[in-house]
Amino acid sequence: MSESHSGRRLFxxxxxxxxxxxxxxxxxxxxxxxxxxxxxxxxxxYAGLAILxxxxxxxxxxxxxxxxxxxxxxxxxxxxxxxxxGAVPVGLSFLLMWIVPPLSTPFLIAYYTATYIIFDTCxxxxxxxxxxxxxxxTSDYDEQSSLNGIRMVYSISGSLLAVIIGTVLQxxxxxxxxxFVLLGxxxxxxxxxxxxxxxRAVKERDTVSGGVQPPTLRGIRQVLENRxxxxxxxxxxxxxxxxxxxxxxxxxxxRYNLGIPDQANYFVLVAQGVALLFIxxxxxxxxxxxxxxxxxxxxxxxxxxxxxIALVSPERYRMVYALAALLGxxxxxxxxxxxxxxxxxIQWDTRETGSRREATYYAVVSxxxxxxxxxxxxxxxxxLDASGYVTPTVAVPLPVQPVAAxxxxxxxxxxxxxxLLLAAMAFASIYPITRSVHADITAELEERGI
Numbered sequence: 001m002s003e004s005h006s007g008r009r010l011f012x013x014x015x016x017x018x019x020x021x022x023x024x025x026x027x028x029x030x031x032x033x034x035x036x037x038x039x040x041x042x043x044x045x046y047a048g049l050a051i052l053x054x055x056x057x058x059x060x061x062x063x064x065x066x067x068x069x070x071x072x073x074x075x076x077x078x079x080x081x082x083x084x085x086g087a088v089p090v091g092l093s094f095l096l097m098w099i100v101p102p103l104s105t106p107f108l109i110a111y112y113t114a115t116y117i118i119f120d121t122c123x124x125x126x127x128x129x130x131x132x133x134x135x136x137x138t139s140d141y142d143e144q145s146s147l148n149g150i151r152m153v154y155s156i157s158g159s160l161l162a163v164i165i166g167t168v169l170q171x172x173x174x175x176x177x178x179x180f181v182l183l184g185x186x187x188x189x190x191x192x193x194x195x196x197x198x199x200r201a202v203k204e205r206d207t208v209s210g211g212v213q214p215p216t217l218r219g220i221r222q223v224l225e226n227r228x229x230x231x232x233x234x235x236x237x238x239x240x241x242x243x244x245x246x247x248x249x250x251x252x253x254x255r256y257n258l259g260i261p262d263q264a265n266y267f268v269l270v271a272q273g274v275a276l277l278f279i280x281x282x283x284x285x286x287x288x289x290x291x292x293x294x295x296x297x298x299x300x301x302x303x304x305x306x307x308x309i310a311l312v313s314p315e316r317y318r319m320v321y322a323l324a325a326l327l328g329x330x331x332x333x334x335x336x337x338x339x340x341x342x343x344x345x346i347q348w349d350t351r352e353t354g355s356r357r358e359a360t361y362y363a364v365v366s367x368x369x370x371x372x373x374x375x376x377x378x379x380x381x382x383x384l385d386a387s388g389y390v391t392p393t394v395a396v397p398l399p400v401q402p403v404a405a406x407x408x409x410x411x412x413x414x415x416x417x418x419x420l421l422l423a424a425m426a427f428a429s430i431y432p433i434t435r436s437v438h439a440d441i442t443a444e445l446e447e448r449g450i
Contacts, residue, residue: 010137010201010202011137011146011147011150012150013197013198013201013202014133014137014147014150014151014198014201014202015147015150015151015153015154016154016194016197016198017083017126017130017151017154017194017195017197017198018151018152018154018155018158018194019154019155019157019158019161019190019191019193019194020087020090020126020127020130020158020191020192020193020194020195021123021126021127021130021155021158022154022155022156022157022158022159022162023158023159023161023162023187023190023191024090024094024119024123024162024187024188024191025159026158026159026162026163026247027162027166027183027187028097029243029244029247029248030163030247030248030250030251030268031166031180031251032051032097032248033047033048033051033248033377033380033381034248034251034252035098035180036050036051036112037381037384037389037391037392038176038391038392039100039176039177039180040100040108040112041391041392041393042105042108042109042112042391043385043389043391044381044382044384044385044389044391045381045382045385046105046108046109047381048377048378048379048380048381048382048385049109049378049381050108050109050112050113050116051116051374051377051378051381052374052375052377052378053109053113054112054113054116054117054120054374055116055120055370055371055373055374056371056374057116057117057120057121058120058124058366058367058370058371058374061120061121061124061367062124062128062363062364062366062367062370064363065121065124065125065128065359065363066128066132066359066360066361066362066363066364066366067219067220067359067360067363069082069128069129069132069359069363070132070219070357070358070359070360079129079130079132079133079202079204079359080129080198080199080202080204082125082126082128082129083126083129083130083195083196083198083199084195084196084199085125086122086123086125086126086129086195087126087192087193087195087196087199088192089122090119090122090123090125090126090191090192090195091188091189091190091191091192092188092192093115093118093119093121093122093123093188094119094184094187094188094191095181095184095185095188096115096118096119096184097112097115097116097119097184098180098181098183098184099115099181099184100177100180120370124363124366126195127362127366128359128362128363128366129195129359130195130198131358131362131365131366132358132359132362133198133202133204133358134147134148134151134342134343134358135343135346135347135356135358136204136358137202140442144340144343144344145283145286145287145291145336145340146283148283148336148339148340149279149280149282149283149336151339152279152332152335152336152339153276153279155335156272156275156276156279156331156332156335157276159272160269160272160273160276161190162187163265163268163269163272164269165183165186165187166179166183166265167265167266167269169182169183170262170265219357219360220360220364222349222353223349223357223360223361223364224364226345226348226349226352227432228341228344228345228348228431228432228433229342229345229348229349229361231427231428231430231431231432232338232341232342232344232345232427232431233364233365233368234423234424234426234427235295235337235338235341235424235427235428235431236338236339236341236342236365236368236369237368237369237372238420238421238423238424238427239295239299239333239334239337239338239420239421239424240334240338240369240372240373241372241373241376241417241420242334242416242417242418242420242421242424243331243334243417244373244376244377245376245377245380245412245413245416245417245420246306246327246413246417247268248377248380248412249380249409249412249413250264250267250268250413251264252409253409253410253413254267255398256401256405256406256409257314257406257409257410258314258317258320259314259317260317261398263317266321267320267321267324270321270324270325271324271325271327271328271331272331273328274324274325274326274327274328274331275327275328275329275331275332275335276332277328278328278329278331278332279332279335279336281329281332282294282298282329282332282333282335282336282337283336285297285298286336286337286340290434290435291337291340291341291344291428291431291433292428292429292431292434294333294336294337295333295337295424295425295428296425296428296429297329297333298329298330298332298333298334298337299330299333299334299421299422299424299425299428300425301326301329301330302327302329302330302331302333302418302421303418303421303422305323305326305327305330306327306413306414306415306417306418306421307414307415307418308323309323309413309414310410310411310413310414310415330421337428341431341433342361342362342365344433344438344441345361345433346358346361347438347441347442347445348433348441349361350445351441351444351445354448380408380412383408383412384405384408384409387402387404387405387407387408388402388404388405389401389402389405390402390405
């Protein structure tokens with residue numbers, strides 16, 4: 001099936017939704033832990049606790065929203081109504097996360113836990129609805145890669161936009177507390193718009209077959225029994241945890257290991273900008289061979305670059321710019337390849353069960369990814385706390401960190417992500433849905449009229 005002009009236009013309109021999912025996640029990934037330790041001035045242990053408690057809400061939030069979304073019926077459609085309902089709240093709740101209220105430590109922990117829970121609930125409503133529309137746009141193997149490529153152009157662009165906004169604000173605002181509040185206002189306003197665009201552009205077609213959806217626990221258990229899904233989920237979890245660790249530690253690395261606190265955002269812009277350019281390359285590899293090959297090439301190039309970054313000395317910090325650029329293909333692959341596998345495994349499940357459960361699948365993906373990265377960040381925070389990390393104060397805004405803390409920051413930026421990417425390649429090697437297998441599944445579903 002070739003892509004028509006109108007279909008291509010729909011893909012580009014649909015892809016705007018990734019601005020809503022990427023921009024806030026970029027700010028959270030790069031700055032949440034840093035904000036809690038160096039701006040709100042919580043100890044790393046308390047900051048990690050606030051993040052973990054907020055993320056644990058997903059144990060109820062994501063799967064429940066997913067199953068409920070599969071059951072929604074309204075005149076606005078099954079997914080569009082959730083996009084319309086969640087657009088403004090997701091923007092407002094994002095702002096609340098970046099305010100530093102005059103509270104004692106226990107109440108600060110409670111505040112940041114609560115505001116993250118509110119944001120995550122709104123984000124999940126929008127995200128599950130948006131992602132669940134993906135398989136309804138096309139069932140073609142190559143078009144799925146193209147659609148996900150377009151989505152990831154928006155996704156990386158959203159991440160870049162968020163970091164650029166933060167960088168520009170850094171030029172004009174010295175007070176980091178005010179900077180993050182204004183960043184929350186601007187990004188919150190931006191992310192409220194795309195769900196409305198998607199809801200207007202997409203005309204849903206209800207392709208559900210097979211009657212009533214199974215009960216929540218049964219439905220989730222059946223999703224986890226899908227063998228291709230477990231492999232794809234392994235690729236997604238390990239690669240995204242690696243990217244999350246790199247993002248969360250980069251600000252600390254520039255600030256304390258290299259001694260250039262004002263240049264952290266520039267490293268991010270280089271890596272993300274080059275990743276944007278490499279998205280067509282990653283999509284092209286998947287088209288020429290398959291999605292497993294894209295994972296091998298992308299993650300395989302990223303591992304030695306991370307090892308090289310681990311060896312850079314502070315006086316040679318300019319090398320990090322070149323190495324950050326070389327991370328581009330791997331980052332692009334992490335954006336494109338795991339997501340493009342999910343529609344394939346949903347079709348596999350549809351062939352086996354006769355039902356489409358997009359929302360349940362995407363809810364489980366979101367839950368596992370968020371919980372996995374939350375645990376990873378909690379481990380980072382506990383390691384920093386145990387190593388004697390010195391929280392900044394008004395009198396000492398840029399303290400000298402102990403050697404142990406610097407070593408952990410370097411390890412979590414480089415060696416640990418490299419190991420996770422090797423694991424992602426191992427999961428990709430057992431992913432069974434090749435191009436030919438996908439063609440057989442699609443043909444069988446068309447023959448059965450599903």
